[in-house]
Amino acid sequence: MVNAINRIRRRYSYKISGILAGIFLLTLFFAVLFGLHVSRSPPEEAAQRGIAAITGLVVLMLLNLGLAGIILGGNVALSLRRLSNRAERIGAGEFDIEISTRRTDEIADLYDSLRVMRNSLDTMVTDLDETRKRIQEERERSENAKENAERLTEQVQEQNDELLKVADQLSSAMAASANGDLEQRTTVSTEDKAMQEISDSFNEMVDRLSIAVARAKTSAERIDETSTTLDTSSQEIRRGSNDVAEAIQEIAHGADEQTTELNDAASQISQLSASTEEVASTTAEIASQSAAVSRITAEGQEISATTADQIEQSVERTAEVVETVDTLVAEAEQIESVIATIDDIADQINILALNANIEAARADVGAGGEGFEVVANEVKELAEEAMTGVEDIETTLQHVRKRAKETAAGVEEVDETIRTAASDVSELQQRLNQISNDIDAVDTSIQQITEAADEQAGTAQELSSIVDNVSEISEQTSNHTEDVSATAQEVTASTETVAQLARELDGEAQELAEIMGTFHVSQETNPEMEVSTDD
Amino acid sequence: MTEQLLIGQSRLYLFTAGMFLLGAVLFALLALRQPSGPRRFLLISTIPPAAMAITYILMAQDVATVEVTAAGRQQSVMRFVGYTVVLSALGLVFNRLVSPSRRLFAVLFAVFVFTPWAALASWLVSGAAESLMNGLVFVGYLTGCYLLFGPTERSAKTVSDGRRLLFAKLRNLFVICWAALIIQSVVSEQSLGLTNFFVGQITVGYTDAVLAFGIFGLVYAGKNALTDDSSTESRQNKQTDNSIKEPTELRTQD
Incomplete structure (x- = not known):
């Protein structure tokens, strides 16, 4: 610092x-x-x-x-x-x-x-x-304690001498008791309270020991009898245990067979479950294909309905064409009548021109005869040209009428064909409707089959689970049975051990009776007397 | 008048400004290399030299000048703006060091700001008003000393010993420099006229340097005490502690 x-x-x-x-x-x-x-x-x-x-x-x-x-x-x-x-x-x-x-x-x-x-x-x-200070105090206390200890040592030495005398008396009495003489008692008279209590306690102990020895003799006799009975009983138990062990062995064997059969059943149920799942899978594919067919049929129905509508329109158009052709033929006939009228007029004009020529010839004498003749010739030429045109028109009309008739005939044939097609289409629609209804019915059946297959698969799985559980329980039963069998064998062995112990106990009881016989007990000692254990 | 001095007025201002600017830059670089706890204190302590550098630059440019009655010369108000910034930074350091009550801090801050502007006012007026303002400056100084040695010192007893010691050093430095500045204000050519511009500027610049650099130097020397933000037990409680200090602790306090 x-x-x-x-x-x-x-x-x-x-x-x-x-x-x-x-x-x-x-x-x-x-x-x-x-x-x-x-x-x-x-x-x-x-x-x-x-x-x-x-x-x-x-x-x-x-x-x-x-x-x-x-x-x-x-x-x-x-x-x-x-x-x-x-x-x-x-x-x-x-x-x-x-x-x-x-x-x-x-x-x-x-x-x-x-x-x-x-x-x-x-x-x-x-x-x-x-x-x-504390150490000094402790030192003083230890010196006082040393002086007290020396005084106590002297007192203890005196008491020790007296105790040795008492101990000799007690030793003699105890030696006699150890040699089987339970009739010996001590007569100690000392100021040492503890030694006096030891002497009294020794006497009391010997009294109680006499009673105990008497009772032990009686108990040894009873044990001898009981051990004999126990030996007999243990032999009977051993025979019963052997029977039980054999029966349990048979049960264990049966449980093993049951386990094997249950395992086979579980395997078959698993196969059944697999087959059912395969059926369900196949049914699902069929349902899918059926749905595709149903969809195609619906499309066919729509197409046939469209075709029927188009045929209907074609029939109507064909009727309109036939009607138009008929009208055309009728109008051609009217043109022919007009042409006939024009032809008559042309003939009359021609006659008129001829008459005019004649009249012109008569009038050659006059000055105006030449002009009149020219006019007459012109009219005649005009009439001839008109007649030529009418003939051309007539020829053309004849061609038209022929074509119109041919067209009408063709149209009628087409109309007949279309009507036949319309009938076929109607029949096709009916057939497609029937197919659609049939496919719906098939779908319903497939759905039912699928549900049944699923339910069957679930049931198969549950059944497989149950069989597995039963198999497990059977195995446990087999194991327990083996345990019971082992326990029965142990019981048999224990019974033999008990019998052996009973025999040994019999020997021990006899030996105990012999040992008890070495003790000299007063004839007044009552074996039924209560032995106090309070001390 | 300027050519008769050893150095011109503007050059003297710029020389002083350069000295403060160099110090401010060095201090800022030094502060940025410190841990976050002391860094805040050191950056605040960098404000006085930086503020004085700017002040002297503006004074060299004759920014915000007023005519002083006694000397009849133009005096820049920027010096007092600079003092206001310096004293505000110092008040902030005091506040962060010993955490006085808000009321005490407000009164202390008001006294800090009042005295330089009262000194300027004494330069601008004459006669009884000048004497009154000089008296107010002394009253402000005494009030500030009372607040620093009285209530603020009591607040310092609640913080760690290191912070308390740093506060005491900063306080003593400030009280001495504050008194020196007030005396220089009174004896200056603007008031009693006992000094001229050159001598006045040299002495004031030296006082400013001692104050600005001293603040940063003391804070930097006591930066270890700033890492502990929590208030420690008071010295009175520490005196009753019978535990023996470790030798290393004794060495660090030496």
Whole structure:
């Protein structure tokens, strides 16, 4: 502690010296700076600058002294010296000195540490004093105890001599009792209460032992009889156990066979379950295909209905065409009548032209006969051209009529064909409807088959689970049966052991009776007398 | 007048600004390398040199000048803005260190801000008003000292010893520098006229440097105490503790 304080004191001394030197050098620097400032001033400002420089230096010195005061204000060196003195006084045994400071820095921590150390040392010294006092007291107590022990040793020696005499008497009586003479009793008279109680207890013990020996003799006889009976019974139990073991062996064999058959049944049920699942899978495929056929049939029905509608429209259009052709033929006939009329007119014009020529010939005599003849010729030519055109028209009309009749005949044939097709389509629709109904029925049947197959598969699984459980139970039964068989064999062995023990017990009982016979018991001792065990 | 000085006014301002700027940059780099706990304190402590650097740059540019009655010269208001920022940062450090009550912190902050502007006011007025403002400056200083050594010190007893010691060092530094600044304000050419511009600026710049660099230096030296944010048992409780300190602990406190 003192070394640490000295180390801190040295460190603080160096630190303070350095700070003071730094402050001095800094102030010197400012003094030089201000001196230069004054020296370079004009004469009229020299006094003012001097005052300013001095004032500035004073302020800076005050500031630096204040800073030094902060550092030195705590008076570290003095505090450490005081602390060192107190440490030395504590080392000299002065534990009641005051250790406190107003500082709040590291020095205060040192004060705290020194105070804690002082308190610890004080506590340790106090504890040592108390311990030394306790040791002194213990030493005095041990010396007193030693004196008491020596006195007690003398008393014990006297009592020991007396006890030896009593012990001799007790030993003689006990030796007689050990040799079977239970009629011996002690007649000790001593001041030692414990030995007197031993003597009394010995006499009481021998009394009770006499009673116990008498009762043991009786019990040995009874045990002899009981062991004989037990031997007989154990032989009967052994025979019964053998029978039971054989029966259990048969049961175990049957349980094994049952387990084997149940395993076979479980295997077959598993196969059945697999087949049922396969049927269900196949039925699902059929249902899928049936649905496809049903969908195709529905499409066929829609197509046939569309075709029937189109045929219906074709029949109507064909009838309209036949009607148009008939109208065309009728109109052609009307044209023919018109043409006949035109032909008559042309004939009449021709006749008229002929008459005009005739009249022109008559009129050759006159001046106007030539002109009239020219007109007549022109009319005649015109009539002839009209007749030629009418003939052409008539020829054309004949062709038209022929074509119209042929067309009407063709159309009628087409109409007949279409009607036949419409009839076929109607029949096809009926057939498709019938097919659709049949497919629906097939779907229903397939659904029923699928449900039945699923139900059958579930039932097969449940059945398989049940058979597995039964098989497991059968195996457990077989195992238990084997355990029972083993137990029966153990019972048989135990019975033999019991019989052996009964025989040994019989021998022991006889030996006990012989041993009991070595004890001499007073004839007045009643074997039925109660033996107290309170002691 | 300027050419008769050792160095011109603007150059003197810029030289001082450069000194603060260099310090602020170095301090910021140093602060960023610290763990998150001390880093916040150190970054706050970087504000005073940075603020003073900006202040002197603006003063060199004659920003926001007013005419001072005694000297008859133009004086930049930016110096007092800079002091306001410096004192606000210091108040923030005090608040984070010892966690005084909000009311106490508000009063302390108001006193910190009041005194520099009262000093400026004393430069702008004359006669009785000037004496009154100077008196108010001293009253503000004494009030601040009372608050720092009284209620705030009591609050410091509830925090760890390291924080309490750091608070005591910062407080003592601030009280000395604060007093120096007030004295310089009174004896300056703007008030009593005992100093001139060159001497006044040298002494004020030195005081500003001691304050700004001292704040960061003390916080950096006591950064180990800032890692423990929880308040520890008071010194009074510690004095009743009979447990013996470990040697390593004693060494670290040395």
